[in-house]
Amino acid sequence: MRQQTTTALLLLAVLAAFSYPAAIAQSPPDGVVLGTELTASEFFSAVNLVECGDLTDSNSGYYFESGGATGLNRERCDIGGTCQCRRFSECSDGDCLRVWPCTVEGGGTNKNCKAIANCTQNIFDTPMRVEVACDRQNMTDKNDADLDLFGEKWKQALADDCGIGRVCRYNGDTHETIQVLAYDAFVTYTLNDAHVDDIQACATSTLFRFNRCTTSVRSCIGRNILGDFDMDTFRTCIYRRHHHEGMAETLFDNCDCANITESSTFAEIQDVYSCMEFCAASTANLNCDYVVTTTTTTTTTTTTTTLECPDIDSPEAQVVYEFVTFSIAAPEGNEVRCVGYADGGLATYENVTTSMEDFWTVPLFDGSTGGDYFSIADNSTGSAQILVTDSLLGTYTHVCSARPAGTEQLCPLVATNPTSSSIGP
Structure with a gap:
């Protein structure tokens, strides 16, 4: 009896050893030290991604192994400009990624140990005009929330109707990358002209319908994107x-x-x-957004017109090849402007990034290789806009601002993020 009991206990121990879900990788890579396996929720809490993650070889980060009953799904990010990034979601279908924190013995980097950071969106510089014939819809009537929904359906149609696998090559996900031109047209951006051709081919098919719209597309490079607009x-x-x-x-x-x-x-x-x-x-002289104050004395009545300066967030500045791009948003009806001063530039322009008067009065100039300053502007559409300089070289300090369009109002300067840029060799 005792022998039977002992045998049964040993058998249970052996079965337990095989059935217990040990947090050990099947084939841990050489030189990589693994910590305790993470659940999906523990992983999401640790990496704290906003949308998608940028994975790079590192000396510490996360190790992934396929074949888990539960864990993570990892797919290519579909947001415009994020093709090199990955989107994670929880998985329970038996073909999941298991994940462990990892470090590399002796330092250095290892391709099996990935650092993860929030994805940085690449700037596309190929604009394309999209003409839409939408049932009972007017593009100019859409607010930001409407355009966000419109963009979601636009991107989904690229995948479903056009069979485009990498919709991350196209912008237009939200109102921030959709510029409405007219009731039936908008501009968004893509990686290059070849990808515009792919949508043009799809748009000739009756299959490409989204948001109750039929569509035609063309590249804006070297063409009149406003069509017959005069x-x-x-x-x-x-x-x-x-x-x-x-x-x-x-x-x-x-x-x-x-x-x-x-x-x-x-x-x-x-x-x-x-x-x-x-x-x-x-x-304009009717229905303008002016704040008017009136002062009355015994002899005269003086009316002064004061315009309110719009609040803007710190504009984003990036270097793309030899160009500086600024993403800046202000309410519609305002002029947005960004100005930069070259390191070692002429003293004539040294105050353009600190003095409101110099900032707003310096002549507009896109800049050129070796320029002392640049000053670029546009009238706000109410959504984030991209302002782009001409070809530049050197290091520039820059700021942006916004003021009511058509006025000489001096409005505060806002430092960009980052505040300076180094361009070229």
Whole structure:
């Protein structure tokens, strides 16, 4: 009896050894030391990712092994500009990634031990115009939340209707990367012209429908992204908004802006469009967002017009090749401007990043290789906009600001993130 009992206990111990879910990797890599296996929730709490993760070889981080009953799914991130990043989700379908914290013996990096950080979105520089015929919809009526939903369906259609595997090559996920041009058109960005061609091919098929819209697409590089948009169309649109009356209409009719042609570059079109908006704002005399204060004395009545400066968050600054790009957002109806001063530049411009007067009065200049300063501007659309300099070299300190369009208001300067950039060799 005692022998049977002993045998049974030994058998239970052996079974327990095989059935206990030991937190040991099947094939731990040489030179990598593993900690205690993490559950999915413990992993998410440790890495604290906002959307997607950037994985790099490291001397400490996380080791992943496939074949777990539970654990993690790891897929390519689908947000525009994040193709090199990965999105994690919880997995319980029996084909999951198990995960352990890891370190590398003796220091150095190991491809099996990955450091994980929040993904940095790459800036795309190929704009494309998307024309949409949407049932009972008007692009200009959509607020930010509407455009976020619109962008979600747009990206889903790229995958479902066009069979595009890497939708991360296209922007347009949210309102921040959708620039509405008209009731039936918007501009977003992609990696290069070849990817515009892929959508053009898809758009010729009746399968490509999203948000009750049929679609056509074309690249904006070297083409007129505004289509048949001209000054007469623009004036008609502005008049419908009831901002001009009497002499204001005459002044607006006489606005002198360049013409847009089929050979106009994207930068030239932006300049013309900014000129149109600026002229409309500077000549308007009805339903304007002015704060008016009146002071009365025994002899005179003085009316002063004070414009409120918009609040803006710290603009993001990045270097792309020899160009500096700024992402800046301000409410619609404001002018946004970013200015940079070169390290060792002429003393004439040394105060453009500290003095509001110098900042707002320095002539607009995109910059060029070896330039002493640059000053770029646009009228805000109400969403985040990308301002791009011309080709530059050297180190620049830069700030941005915003003020009511068409005015000479001096509004506070906001340091960019980062505040300076080093460009070129």
